[in-house]
Amino acid sequence: MKNFESMYVRELPELNAKATLYRHRTTGARVLSMETDDVNKCFGISFRTPPKNSTGVAHILEHTVLCGSRKYPVKDPFVQLLKGSLQTFLNAFTYPDKTCYPVASQNLKDFHNLVDVYLDSVFHPLIAEDFFMQEGWHYEMAEPEADLTIKGVVYNEMKGVYSSPDALLGELSQQSLFPDVTYGFDSGGDPRRIPDLTYDDFRAFHASHYHPSNAYVFFYGDDPVEDRLRLLGAYLDAYRPIDLDSGIELQRSRPPVRIEKPFAVSPDDPSPKPMFTVNWMLSEPLSAESVYPLQLLDRILLETPASPLRRALVESGLGEDLAGGGLETHLRQTTFSVGLKGVKPENLAKAEALVFETLERLAGEGIEREDVDAALNSFEFDLRENNTGGFPQGLSIMLRALNTWIYDADPLELVAFEQPLTNLKQQAKRKGFFENLLRKCFLENRHRSVVVLKPDAGLAEREEKRETRRLAAVKAAMTPAQREDVVHTTRRLLELQSAPDRPEDLAKIPLLSRKDLDPKIKTVERRTSRLDEATVVAHPLHVNGILYLDVGLDLHALEPDELPLASILAGALLEMGTEKEDYVALSQRIAKTTGGIYASPFLSAIEGSNGGIGRLLLHAKCMLPQTRATLDILRDVLLRPDLANRERFRQIVLETKAEMEAALVPNGHRAVMTRLRARYDGALAAAERMSGVDALFFARRLAEAIESDWPSVQRRLERIRAKLVNRKALTINLTVDPDALPASLDAVREFVDDLPSGALESPAWQPADLPKIEALLAPTQVNFVGCAGNLYETGYALHGSALVVPGYLRTAWLWEKIRVRGGAYGGLCAFDQWSGTFVFASYRDPNLERTLETYKATADYLKNLKLSADELTRAIIGAIGSLDAYRLPDARGRADLHRFLLGYDDATRQKLRDQALSTTVEDFRAFGEALSAAFSDPAVSVICSPEAAKTAGIARRTRVL
Numbered sequence: 001m002k003n004f005e006s007m008y009v010r011e012l013p014e015l016n017a018k019a020t021l022y023r024h025r026t027t028g029a030r031v032l033s034m035e036t037d038d039v040n041k042c043f044g045i046s047f048r049t050p051p052k053n054s055t056g057v058a059h060i061l062e063h064t065v066l067c068g069s070r071k072y073p074v075k076d077p078f079v080q081l082l083k084g085s086l087q088t089f090l091n092a093f094t095y096p097d098k099t100c101y102p103v104a105s106q107n108l109k110d111f112h113n114l115v116d117v118y119l120d121s122v123f124h125p126l127i128a129e130d131f132f133m134q135e136g137w138h139y140e141m142a143e144p145e146a147d148l149t150i151k152g153v154v155y156n157e158m159k160g161v162y163s164s165p166d167a168l169l170g171e172l173s174q175q176s177l178f179p180d181v182t183y184g185f186d187s188g189g190d191p192r193r194i195p196d197l198t199y200d201d202f203r204a205f206h207a208s209h210y211h212p213s214n215a216y217v218f219f220y221g222d223d224p225v226e227d228r229l230r231l232l233g234a235y236l237d238a239y240r241p242i243d244l245d246s247g248i249e250l251q252r253s254r255p256p257v258r259i260e261k262p263f264a265v266s267p268d269d270p271s272p273k274p275m276f277t278v279n280w281m282l283s284e285p286l287s288a289e290s291v292y293p294l295q296l297l298d299r300i301l302l303e304t305p306a307s308p309l310r311r312a313l314v315e316s317g318l319g320e321d322l323a324g325g326g327l328e329t330h331l332r333q334t335t336f337s338v339g340l341k342g343v344k345p346e347n348l349a350k351a352e353a354l355v356f357e358t359l360e361r362l363a364g365e366g367i368e369r370e371d372v373d374a375a376l377n378s379f380e381f382d383l384r385e386n387n388t389g390g391f392p393q394g395l396s397i398m399l400r401a402l403n404t405w406i407y408d409a410d411p412l413e414l415v416a417f418e419q420p421l422t423n424l425k426q427q428a429k430r431k432g433f434f435e436n437l438l439r440k441c442f443l444e445n446r447h448r449s450v451v452v453l454k455p456d457a458g459l460a461e462r463e464e465k466r467e468t469r470r471l472a473a474v475k476a477a478m479t480p481a482q483r484e485d486v487v488h489t490t491r492r493l494l495e496l497q498s499a500p501d502r503p504e505d506l507a508k509i510p511l512l513s514r515k516d517l518d519p520k521i522k523t524v525e526r527r528t529s530r531l532d533e534a535t536v537v538a539h540p541l542h543v544n545g546i547l548y549l550d551v552g553l554d555l556h557a558l559e560p561d562e563l564p565l566a567s568i569l570a571g572a573l574l575e576m577g578t579e580k581e582d583y584v585a586l587s588q589r590i591a592k593t594t595g596g597i598y599a600s601p602f603l604s605a606i607e608g609s610n611g612g613i614g615r616l617l618l619h620a621k622c623m624l625p626q627t628r629a630t631l632d633i634l635r636d637v638l639l640r641p642d643l644a645n646r647e648r649f650r651q652i653v654l655e656t657k658a659e660m661e662a663a664l665v666p667n668g669h670r671a672v673m674t675r676l677r678a679r680y681d682g683a684l685a686a687a688e689r690m691s692g693v694d695a696l697f698f699a700r701r702l703a704e705a706i707e708s709d710w711p712s713v714q715r716r717l718e719r720i721r722a723k724l725v726n727r728k729a730l731t732i733n734l735t736v737d738p739d740a741l742p743a744s745l746d747a748v749r750e751f752v753d754d755l756p757s758g759a760l761e762s763p764a765w766q767p768a769d770l771p772k773i774e775a776l777l778a779p780t781q782v783n784f785v786g787c788a789g790n791l792y793e794t795g796y797a798l799h800g801s802a803l804v805v806p807g808y809l810r811t812a813w814l815w816e817k818i819r820v821r822g823g824a825y826g827g828l829c830a831f832d833q834w835s836g837t838f839v840f841a842s843y844r845d846p847n848l849e850r851t852l853e854t855y856k857a858t859a860d861y862l863k864n865l866k867l868s869a870d871e872l873t874r875a876i877i878g879a880i881g882s883l884d885a886y887r888l889p890d891a892r893g894r895a896d897l898h899r900f901l902l903g904y905d906d907a908t909r910q911k912l913r914d915q916a917l918s919t920t921v922e923d924f925r926a927f928g929e930a931l932s933a934a935f936s937d938p939a940v941s942v943i944c945s946p947e948a949a950k951t952a953g954i955a956r957r958t959r960v961l
Helices: 057-064 077-084 108-123 129-135 153-161 165-177 199-209 225-236 288-302 308-315 345-365 369-385 393-405 418-429 433-443 459-476 480-498 560-575 583-593 624-639 646-664 668-677 682-691 693-708 710-724 738-753 805-811 813-821 849-863 869-883 889-902 906-917 921-934 946-952
Strands: 004-012 017-024 030-035 041-048 087-090 098-105 138-140 149-151 215-221 257-264 275-281 321-328 335-341 448-456 527-531 534-540 546-554 596-606 609-623 731-736 773-777 784-790 826-831 837-843 939-944 958-960
Touching (some): 004 225, 017 225, 030 225, 030 393, 041 393, 057 129, 057 153, 077 108, 077 869, 087 108, 098 108, 129 153, 129 480, 149 153, 165 275, 165 448, 215 225, 215 393, 257 459, 288 308, 288 321, 288 335, 288 418, 308 345, 321 646, 369 418, 369 583, 480 813, 534 889, 546 889, 560 596, 560 609, 560 624, 560 646, 560 682, 560 710, 596 624, 596 682, 596 889, 609 682, 646 710, 668 773, 668 784, 668 826, 668 837, 668 939, 682 693, 693 710, 731 738, 773 946, 784 921, 805 813, 805 826, 805 849, 805 921
Parallel strands (some): 030 215, 534 731, 773 939, 773 958
Antiparallel strands (some): 087 098, 138 149, 275 335, 275 448, 321 335, 546 609
16 A cells, blocks of 8 residues: 555545545556445546547457456456346446446445456456457358358447447547547447457557556545555556556647438338437536536536527427437537437428527527526536436446546546536626627537438448448458368357356356345335325435425326327426426426426236236425425426427427437347237236337327327327326325425325325226237347247246346356357346246347247256356345345335335245245256246247348238337
8 A cells, every 4th residue: 555645635525525536656547536435335447548440449358358367267257247246336338538447336345356356357358369259350150151250249239339320420420520539430349340450459459558557546435445555556566657658639620521421221211311410529628617617508508398409409390309419528528419310301401500590599699597597406406416326326426537537637626516516606697608608619619510311221231232242252362271260260269158167267256155145125114194095105214305206197097098198298298388387487497496307107017917007107306495396396287287289299299209219229129128028918018008119109100190180189188187197096205304204295295185086997908919929120230139938827936036047047148148159249138027027138139040049948058057056156146236236215215116016015025035045056947947838939029120030031020110
């Protein structure tokens, strides 16, 4: 520890933390150590890794350094940790100019284990050529006469990325602004350029960038500081400083440019439309004084439906949804991007002009004070709440620190927010402040670009043929000896991937013991009551003066064919306005009063009920003094919404449709899993109708119905709202500080009193009638392959080992077969204990039939499984880690609400935990028998290209997305 010098110590009362910045005397490695009372400890080590081409070297290296190291010489320490750690976060990220390796855990021993494995991985990786080929790319042929193909995890991951028009638009928008520096390349890798990367260049990149002199190390949590420096010093002290070139150059200002590129659409798409962004390069994000005003301006312009730039673009009717991500602060120079998708070709020029006209108008006429106040309130609320959802709070702070630190500025500049926030509030009061910022950043800034993507129905087929011709030419140029070498390499790599790690090497991976696991379930205090026929569930937890409120409307009041419209109505209630205010005023009121209100369904099967549980939850959060004002908003949107505004509802439907279309290919695995589950239970069928592929088809039909028969649509909206708003079927969930609970309940009682009470109706929900085997066709270069069966239908009785086996399959069998050997980005499975449904899915998968064969072979794999004692322990630890996942207080309260609705009592939870902790190899084999019975005739759903469906023999059972 003597080799670390303290550069400064700062108290951060806004985060209840003390920060110390250290420098490693020998190498110059930088260390930010944050001491807090947060039990969810976080560590991360990051390196500046700006690429000089688009071969994806930084991305492939991120994958490969986790494939074995000097101290832990197994094929995949990362997977061993996923199997047998209590980690609350374990991953790695490649950014355009940096690579980050973060871990988190609530268990101190586990945390130290994770840190040690990651440090050894980044500083002493094996990075053997075989793993470069596996994770990056390699030519593959089973026989000399076979077609030549390319395999590689990153290669297929990026083919998936390039199949998403939104991702392509974002990448091109960035590159258009930075043609002369590293941001002009794709750090993830362009699939057409990845095969240009050589193994020698790959190793050289590690040698020149993964050194302590280029390292940024972060610690956060309640672990002892001396342990942090001891663990780190064991690695850093062995190094000497080096001179390295990892700096990120500044892009010089350039005149405006315009770029047009094609994007692939289905030949059957009836009306594909272009999309575009207007993009600006702004200032360096090295100080809060420069970043905070831009972040607030971004919120003013785009955050809510009332935001003036968003409103102007959406209300214009020139497009279907916004494009571009707004402000981006994760680069050396800040950018801003905005545009529209779903624009008719003849309207492109008008839509582009509207962006500039709106900014000119705002700068000239001024921004409304209401918009500034609303954005400022939500900005401050987010900073103070620091609610990162399932993301560790420490990791969020690390990434914020890196925004300045990686560019040699103070890492706390954007972390310590109290004084900059005070300054921002003063600046926001100055007349003309944001108008001048608009002029400087946009109107007078000529460093901008316009990027247009135009639909091309033949592009996917041409790209596929181009790759086929290129690979055929590569093979034709090979000598017989070179072809034999490719065949030999293919076989050798498959043998390596299939060979188990040596037991003595596996034993080197640090492992907790079962006695390190808490035998008891984690519980949350729950108080239930009835308030005027409504059910109230309260969780008195310490939440720093915030009220978290969930208002649950019973979806079982609706007919199945009303569910997809109810899903859209949920958002419309918050974005249509009310009888006394238009949607702009309502949006401003929500932003000024609350920390946000949004809607989401909770749908689950439930034992003994085909219809399951269905609730439409309105989630709201606010500071305690705003409790009644927040409930007033909820009262108004439920009882007095303005559902007569046809044009506004049309905008909402088009935005919803565009968002679902954009999410389909990037999240294809989720789409097929939702669709497969729908076959087995009424509530799961409701999930498909409300958020699955069927929901997208419905949104497209609804957009047409609004034009052809608006009165009928409006009547259906009113009828659905009237059915849902019924206090007899209402469930309200509160998570609030204990001393604030009585007053909060009083306010909720007043809210409930105003709601109508009607007869309870519960139409029957049935499983979805879908084809047993189907292909959903999309212009994608990779596949998403799903398969499902129901264990309960073939006699399986729930046992706690069912909480252990799927996790093991994901990190062993499916990881090896689907990802390592198959080259897909991911393979997963999930067991729904409420319906008995077991689902497989793959993610960005070059295979289809081969993946289905893997799913079918899973049962035999389990039935013949041999597990060492350590492997069994790892599987159990991983399962307990998932059960005990770290949750912030609002998420703990909501998870307990779900258990309440499901009737999932603590006794049952404890019984299943006990069984999970005592899982045996025989339990794995018994689960294999259950899978064997359930998958004798499974359901199959895939998202793929028309050619892939034809090759797999399912071309006749298809639907075009």
